[in-house]
Amino acid sequence: MRLLDNDDVRSVLDMRGTITALRRAYDDLRDGEATYVPRIDMFAPTGRPDDYYQWGSMAGVSVSYGIAAVRIKSDVVSWQGGTHEKYCVRPGRYCGLILCFRVTDGAPLAILQDGYLQHMRVGGAAGIGTDALARGDAATLGVLGSGGMAWTFVEAIAQVRELTTIRVHSPTPEHRTEFAGRIRSELGIDAVAVEHAEQAVRGMAIVATATDSMSPTFDPAWLRPGAHVVCVTRRELGDALLDHADVVTQLGIHTVPHGADVPMMEWKAGAIASYVAGRPEDRRRIPAGRAPERGAWPTLLDLETGRVPGRRSDDDVTVFVTTGTQGLQFASVAGHVLERAEKAELGRRLPAEWFLQDIRD
Numbered sequence: 001m002r003l004l005d006n007d008d009v010r011s012v013l014d015m016r017g018t019i020t021a022l023r024r025a026y027d028d029l030r031d032g033e034a035t036y037v038p039r040i041d042m043f044a045p046t047g048r049p050d051d052y053y054q055w056g057s058m059a060g061v062s063v064s065y066g067i068a069a070v071r072i073k074s075d076v077v078s079w080q081g082g083t084h085e086k087y088c089v090r091p092g093r094y095c096g097l098i099l100c101f102r103v104t105d106g107a108p109l110a111i112l113q114d115g116y117l118q119h120m121r122v123g124g125a126a127g128i129g130t131d132a133l134a135r136g137d138a139a140t141l142g143v144l145g146s147g148g149m150a151w152t153f154v155e156a157i158a159q160v161r162e163l164t165t166i167r168v169h170s171p172t173p174e175h176r177t178e179f180a181g182r183i184r185s186e187l188g189i190d191a192v193a194v195e196h197a198e199q200a201v202r203g204m205a206i207v208a209t210a211t212d213s214m215s216p217t218f219d220p221a222w223l224r225p226g227a228h229v230v231c232v233t234r235r236e237l238g239d240a241l242l243d244h245a246d247v248v249t250q251l252g253i254h255t256v257p258h259g260a261d262v263p264m265m266e267w268k269a270g271a272i273a274s275y276v277a278g279r280p281e282d283r284r285r286i287p288a289g290r291a292p293e294r295g296a297w298p299t300l301l302d303l304e305t306g307r308v309p310g311r312r313s314d315d316d317v318t319v320f321v322t323t324g325t326q327g328l329q330f331a332s333v334a335g336h337v338l339e340r341a342e343k344a345e346l347g348r349r350l351p352a353e354w355f356l357q358d359i360r361d
Contacts, residue, residue: 001355002110004337004347009116012340015155018124018333025332026128028064029325030301036060036327038255041274045282051078052278052286054086060327061103065335068101071114071327077269079287083212084269098334108355110338110347114330117337121329122322123152125251126230129320130206131160132303133247133311134228138205139164144197144217146170146179149232150210157206157230158187166191169200170211198222209236214287220244225315234271234321246316247309250297252324257296299324 028034037059044053054077059070073096075086088095096114101107130138138161143150146168154166166183168191170176176193183191194200201207201222209217209231216238223229229245231237242248256262256273268274269287276283298308311318341347 001108001350001352002338002341002347003350004110004112004341006113006116008341008346009112009337011346012344013117013120013333013337015120015124015127015152015159017336018120019127019156019159021333021336022121022124022128022329024064025062025325025328026300026304028062028332029328030305033063034061034328034332036252036325036331038253038324039272039326040256041268041272043268043274043276043278043283043286045278046076049285051076052282053077056272058327058330060325060329060331062328062331062335063103065332065339066103067109067331067335067338068103069098069327069331069334071096071098071118071330073097073114079214079269079285082214084214085212098330100331100334100338108352110334110341111350112334112337117330117333119148119152121326121333122149122232123156124333125156125322125325125329126153126208126210126320127156127160129249129251129300129322130157130228130230132300133249133318133320134161134206135226135311135314138228140204140206141166142200142202142204142207143168143179143210144170144200144208144236145210146172146175147210147212150179150208151182153208153210153230154183154187157208158189161206163189165189167194167200167204168192169194169197206230211236216241220317223317226313226317228318228320230320230322232322234323237319237321241319244317245319247311247318248297248321249303249308249310249319250299250321250324252299252301252328253296254323254326297321 039058042055054075056073061068077086098112100110168176168180180191180193207229217236220241302308
């Protein structure tokens with residue numbers, strides 16, 4: 001049994017490896033050699049008037065990696081000023097874990113901190129979606145956001161397209177300036193920080209929005225013909241963009257479909273299937289998940305198998321939403337990490353017997 005922290009994971013996982021692991025996962029899914037459980041959350045009141053406890057889980061299995069994994073996270077959450085804030089124990093600290101098991105004998109294999117891998121798997125998916133839908137000659141990128149997720153989007157898109165120019169906007173001037181400087185120094189791509197979101201979007205071949213915003217981050221009227229848009233969550237996109245786009249695709253199934261006939265299930269913040277504890281006055285603090293006005297979008301698997309068409313012309317505006325298949329992503333990327341961590345003898349070893357028992361479960 002191996003315990004890996006974020007530094008251990010970072011030392012053996014780069015974006016090229018992440019994309020390789022994810023492509024392998026989706027090949028497995030297409031061939032029936034992988035599956036996953038959609039995300040489900042639980043909420044409970046904290047006893048305070050301005051926040052709520054949120055527990056989330058998602059799971060997946062990859063036969064080719066021989067790994068079953070469950071990712072769990074434990075947060076105190078609040079919704080302030082149009083953003084989704086969270087922490088564990090105290091602000092600035094978080095708790096997310098990936099538990100890995102070997103499918104051949106059920107043995108517990110590892111516990112991984114999820115922070116670095118979480119950003120990488122979402123960014124890698126953004127790269128795969130961009131590769132599938134963006135114009136082949138797309139060389140300019142507009143970025144909304146300057147956090148860890150935005151960085152992995154830039155890394156991944158730079159893996160699948162030859163970028164020459166990047167514009168970055170985020171609300172805090174020093175953050176966007178530092179982010180643009182990091183792009184120039186680490187990726188060698190010309191990058192500039194801009195004051196307004198419109199400056200980051202207008203005229204760019206690819207637009208990536210990677211923020212914690214609970215509302216649309218840009219006006220689709222700013223998009224040029226042929227632009228490709230990729231986002232972290234549906235919340236960052238407005239209905240106007242979805243009506244404007246020629247092709248909209250999502251990674252896969254994100255959660256139990258809204259309105260499914262499941263006892264006690266509700267759809268809360270982010271339209272995640274949830275089980276909620278609390279009195280009526282407590283529960284009102286949690287934003288309700290809006291029922292989708294459209295049917296489910298086609299998935300990456302639909303696109304890759306030809307069940308739905310992708311880009312038809314250079315002027316098509318395309319959209320890729322990187323939600324769905326989370327459990328499978330954690331299983332496959334964690335499997336990739338564990339193969340390398342074993343060779344490098346990384347992390348702390350824990351006796352497997354600590355996690356086994358002689359009482360039948």
